[in-house]
Amino acid sequence: MRALGSARTPQSARRRWLPPAWALDAAAAIEVARFGAAEGWSCAQLVAALEAAGDAVASGGFPLTPVAGMQGGIVATNLLTGNTRTPTYAGIPSVVFTTPPLARVGLDEAEARAQGLHVTTRHEDTSGWYSSRRVALPHTGFKTLVEDGTERVLGAHLLGLHAEEVINIFALAIRAGLTTRVLKDMVYAYPTSASDVSYMV
Ligand SMILES: Cc1cc2nc3c(=O)[nH]c(=O)nc-3n(C[C@H](O)[C@H](O)[C@H](O)COP(=O)(O)OP(=O)(O)OC[C@H]3O[C@@H](n4cnc5c(N)ncnc54)[C@H](O)[C@@H]3O)c2cc1C
Numbered sequence: 495m496r497a498l499g500s501a502r503t504p505q506s507a508r509r510r511w512l513p514p515a516w517a518l519d520a521a522a523a524i525e526v527a528r529f530g531a532a533e534g535w536s537c538a539q540l541v542a543a544l545e546a547a548g549d550a551v552a553s554g555g556f557p558l559t560p561v562a563g564m565q566g567g568i569v570a571t572n573l574l575t576g577n578t579r580t581p582t583y584a585g586i587p588s589v590v591f592t593t594p595p596l597a598r599v600g601l602d603e604a605e606a607r608a609q610g611l612h613v614t615t616r617h618e619d620t621s622g623w624y625s626s627r628r629v630a631l632p633h634t635g636f637k638t639l640v641e642d643g644t645e646r647v648l649g650a651h652l653l654g655l656h657a658e659e660v661i662n663i664f665a666l667a668i669r670a671g672l673t674t675r676v677l678k679d680m681v682y683a684y685p686t687s688a689s690d691v692s693y694m695v
Contacts, residue, residue, distance in 0.1 A: 519549070519550055519551075521550070522546060522550035526540060526544065545569045545572060545573060546565075546569070547562060547565035547566040547568070547569045548561075548562035548565060548566065549562065551565060554581060554583050555581065555583045555586060556586060556588055558586070558588060560586070561583075561586060564581060565581055568580070568581055582669070584600070584668055584669060585599055585600055585664075585665045585666075585667075585668030585669035586599065586665065587599040587661045587662060587664070587665040589657070589658045589661065591658065594631055594633075594634060594653060594654050594655050594657060595652075595653075595654075595656075595657040595658040596652070596653050596657065597650075597651070597652045597653075597657040597658055597660070597661035598649070598650070598651045598652070598661070599649065599650050599661050599664050599665045599668060600639065600647070600648050600649035600650060600664070600665075600668045601613075601639055601648045601649040602639070602649055602651065603615060603639065605649075606639055606648060606649065611641060611648065612641065612642040612643070613639045613640060613641055613642060613648055613649075614639075614640050614642055615637060615638070615639055615640075616636075616637065616638045616640070616694065616695065617635065617636060617637035617638075618635060618636060618694075619634070619635045620634045620635050620636060620654060620690070621633060621634050621635070623690065623693075624685070625654065625655060625685070625687050625690055626654060626655065629655055631654065631655060633653070634653050634654035634655070635652075635653050635654070636650070636651065636652045636653070636654070636694050637649075637650070637651040638650045638651075638664075638694050638695050640674055640695060644673065645673040645674045645675065646667075646668075646671055646672070646673055646674075647664060647667040647668055647672065647673075647674060647677065647695060648668065649668075650664035650668075650694070652664075654687065655687055656686075656687035656688075657687075659687065659688070660687050660688050660690070660691060663677070663688055663691055664691070674695040677691055677692060677695050678692045678695060680692065
C-alpha cells in the first residue's frame with residue numbers, strides 16, 4: 495500500500511466508510527477510494543491494508559513536520575514488520591514563531607480538567623527576570639501544569655526569549671514522564687533561557 499499526503503480539512507461525510515482509527519482527511523480518503531475502485535478491492539480489503547502518515551491523518555497529532563516524520567517512521571516499520579508500533583502523541587511541542595516566540599506542549603488547564611486530572615498550575619510574568627530584562631523584553635511569562643501526587647509535568651506554555659528551544663525540555667519531561675524534582679535538580683548551563691526551567695515548576 496502506498497503512503498498518502500496533502501490536504502487538511504477532514505470531511506467526515508467523505509470518510510464515513512473508514513473506521514475512526516483510520517480517519518483520513520478528505521483528499522486522502524478520495525485517493526484511497528479511487529485506488530480501491532481501480533484495483534477492484536472491497537472496502538474491508540482497503541481498510542485492512544491501509545497505512546497513512548502526515549497531514550493526511552486526521553485522527554491524531556498536530557499537522558506538523560516532526561509529527562509527519564514520526565508517523566512515517568512508524569508506517570515504514572509496520573509495513574516491514576507487521577503492526578508492531580503505534581504513535582504516542584503526548585508531549586508534542588508547537589511554536590508560534592513571533593518575537594518573542596510563543597510555545598506550548600502538553601495539556602492546558604481546560605484539557606486537564608476535562609480529563610479529570612488534579613493539577614497545580616504555576617504562572618508568572620517573567621518580564622522582571624534577568625533573561626528578559628537583558629534583552630529588554632517587556633512581555634514574557636509562563637504557565638506550567640504539574641499533576642498533584644505524581645509531580646509529573648503535564649503541560650507548559652512559554653512566552654519569551656528562546657521559548658522555541660526551552661519548550662523541548664518540557665516536551666522531553668512529558669514524554670519521558672519526568673517529575674519536577676528532575677527538572678529542579680538538573681544543573682543547567684548558565685546564563686541560558688533553559689536555566690529558568692527550574693523556577694517554572
Ligand atoms: C505555510 C506553512 C508553514 C508551516 N510551518 C511549519 C513549521 O514551522 N513547523 C512544522 O513543524 N510544520 C509546519 N508546517 C506543516 C508541515 O509543512 C506539514 O505538517 C508537513 O509538511 C506534513 O508532511 P506531509 O508529508 O504529510 O505532507 P506534505 O509535506 O504536504 O507532502 C505531501 C506531498 O504529497 C504530494 N501529493 C499530494 N497529492 C498527491 C498525489 N495525488 N500524488 C502524488 N503526490 C501527491 C504533494 O505535492 C506533497 O509533496 C507548515 C505548513 C504550512 C502550509
